[in-house]
Structure formats: C-alpha cells, structure tokens
Amino acid sequence: MTMTMGQIVNHLAKGISTPNTTVDLLNPGYLDTEVQGIVTAFSASQYVIEQAISLGANFIITHEGIFYSHQGMQECLRHDPVFLQKSRLIADSGLGIYRFHDTIHRYQPDGVMVGLLQALDWHTYVVKQQPTSAILTIPAMEVKEVAEYIKAKLHIRYVRVAGELSMPCERVGILVGYRGGGDLAIPLFLNENVDLVIAGEGPEWETPEYVKDAVYQGRSKALIMLGHAESEAPGMKYLADVLSAQFPMIPVHFVEDRPVFQIL
C-alpha cells in the first residue's frame, strides 16, 4: 500500500479547522506524489534537508517555515546566497515540504504540547489542558532541580531562568513555542495559581520582567525559558512516532538539528 503526500496531509488535518490565514501548506510539492519516506523536524533547515535526502525521504513535515519567517519568504532574501543555495537544493531534490504548524497546535490537546509532556515524562501530572497551556502538579522540586531535570530529559545544554533558584514549586504552567509572552503566560500565575511557568520563547520585556518584579516584591514565582526549538522539537519527534505506528510501511524519521545558540 502506498500513500501520497495529499493523503498524509489530509490524515494530519482530519477534523481540525484551521484559520483562513493558516501558514500550513505543502510548498514545494504535489499532493499526488507518492511518499517514499518522511522526515519530521522543528525546522526545515539546510541540515534537515540534507539529512532527508541522504535518508531517502522525499517528504519533510516541518513545524517552522523554511526561510526564517513565520509568514512565507521575506522579500529581502531574493538575492541572498544562503536563500538561493537552499532553494536550489530543495528544487533539485524534488522534496515535498509540508508546514505543519497551526493544525498540530489545534489538536486537542495540542500535539506539540503532548510531545513535550511525553519527553518530560510529565503527562501523568497534567491537571488541566487549555488551548495554549497545560497546568501540572509535579512532585515538589526547587526551580534549579526542575531546570536540571528538564535539561537531562530534553538533552539540552542550557535554559534561561527568572526567579529564585531555590524556590520550591509544585504547580507548573507550560506553554510551547512563542507562547511565553505576557498575554498568555502572566495570567497563569494569578488564574491558575502556578509557581512556575515553563515556556519556549517570548519577549524579554514581558513575562521575565513581571517575574523579576514579583520576586522583588517577595513573591514566589519563577520562569524557565527552554528555547523555541527546544520546546517544540519533542512534538515533532512524537509526531514521527505516531506516523510510524500508523503507517508502518513508510519509513519515518525525526531529525534533530543542533541548537541555534550556544552560551558564552
């Protein structure tokens, strides 16, 4: 039995309504191309594309865009050599690339969140799943213990932490990707009574400044920023496992890229 890219896309989007402005799209690629192999990844980076080619996969399912932007290609890249070389490689390879962003976030619960909770081995601690966050009661730990636990579980080299490292925490709010901004993260402290927010990425002048003020007022609140890719890659790894189980005749690989940053 063979599957086309269109069948996989329809399977992934089944029952999910995405906004009219969705970024989720097969581009490049044709819906009727037969899938030889699938690579899932946080981002369709040069490395991921080359890995897909060498694995014999002709279909990449990527969470973030190919060209360094949430919304399509920036005009400023038109003559950029990095863009041109990457575009040429993609065109020559005949790869289909499906951006799978809005749809997986609209799964109930959010598919990216499910992957992160599985990777953290915390799925049994969830007390509430909300559209943009999960609320957990974890075994009591200090903030620095949570940070070290996360680093070990996700195999990441660093996290950024706001608040007192020795603060004990039990009630935790988690937000993946760029949901670490004030509008989504700050209300969790009051409305959900969390001690600690764990997020992917967000503006530095919002949630971290709030936590700094809270701590200076003598309140017990903390924030751990994982990094955007670090918070969402586990969701794409989980997706590879799910697809592999659903379509055992198709080779499915998750490709993990190197972190964008190192700390000096």
Add this chain to the structure above:
Amino acid sequence: MTMTMGQIVNHLAKGISTPNTTVDLLNPGYLDTEVQGIVTAFSASQYVIEQAISLGANFIITHEGIFYSHQGMQECLRHDPVFLQKSRLIADSGLGIYRFHDTIHRYQPDGVMVGLLQALDWHTYVVKQQPTSAILTIPAMEVKEVAEYIKAKLHIRYVRVAGELSMPCERVGILVGYRGGGDLAIPLFLNENVDLVIAGEGPEWETPEYVKDAVYQGRSKALIMLGHAESEAPGMKYLADVLSAQFPMIPVHFVEDRPVFQIL
C-alpha cells in the same frame, strides 16, 4: 533655576518627529511638576522605582513600559497582585514616569545605539550609521573574543552566540533592542557584507536559523544576541550622563537593574 517635567520632556523631544502612535508619554505625572531628581533606566521595574524613591528622585525616564508590555497595560493584569502592588507604590510615591522609547530611537544617530557604542568603546570604528543599525570595522577578532570583549565591557554574564566561535570577524552590524529579527538583521549580511551581527533580541526562528543554515553551507557568518536590556541599558546610562552635563543643578542617576535571566 528649576525645571519642570514638561521642560525635560520637551528638551528630550526637541526637533524629533515621532509617529502618531508613539508610546512615549508622561504617565503618571504632570508636565508642570518641578523635577527634584531624575532616574534613567531600561525599565521602570519595582527595583528601579524603589531606588528612585530612596534617591529622592521624583522623575523616572524609562525606555520600556512599566507593566510588561510595549503598548500600555494588558487587561489581564487588572486583578494581578504584582500589578496592584506596583501601581499603588507608584501612585503613593507621586513619581512622574516618562516613557522615552520612540523619540530616542529617532535621534540621528539613534541615542540608544550611541550609548551602546560608547560603552563598547567602539564609537570610533563606525563606518555607517543607519536608522536601525550601525556598521563597524573593528580590529580583527574571533567571534569568541568579541563575545568575551562585550561581556567585559558591558559587565554582562552571558551572551547567546550562533555560528563558529573561531570565525574571524572585522565587519560588524549592530542592532539594539528588538531589532534582531530577520527583516532588519539578515539583510546586513548581504547588503553590508558583515561577518557578524550583534543584536539585542529577536525571534529565534529568524536570524539564528539563517545563521545556522549559512554556517552549514560553509559560509562565515555569526550572530551574538546580547539580550534586550543588555543592549539598551547603556543608552539609558548615556542619557543620564548627557542630562547631568546639560542640567548640572538636577541630580541625575542611571539605575542598573539585575538581568532578567540567569543561565542554568
């Protein structure tokens, strides 16, 4: 000779046209209040406000907003205890707080950039000042040497680096604040032929992903993210020096806050 808050505000904004939607505003405060002392800061945090009070200053000039948002107060804060305690302190103190963001960025050259270049002792290396970036030719250094130099000069504990640490660089593009996004930062590599971009903050899926791809393609490009406050606080320190020289009868202090994040 005495000065009112309105006179200082007019002095700071003299000859600068800001957009109709500017966030720059004296709020709270009255234009005709006599200035007893000025505190400049990156952010009017709880700590900065308490420092201003204990220094006897009644006027804070802050680059970022008071309540964890670029645009005024988020509705979600209305019942938040951190917000309420901070608001009460500000009201009780009688402080005037002037948001000085769009105006200083429209100085020619950008006043925040001038402060950062002074702090780095790199102002003599500037070859081009643009509205959102400065282009420099610095004495040749490896990326890791640049990172260590910056950390020492700005007294910051870490920077985030994308690219090869041993890459030599000479031509550098600098962007302060949240100008590290792809639309402003990426074109500097092609159009200005920079080896290295140094920025405050920006989305992780934009410029850092571009640099990761470029390096994987074998190109010599790198990125150092300083942190938002780390890149803009020197501008507010510089402002304090300038105001102090212009108005010697007014006590002017720059208050440096603790970094929002530590690395674990």
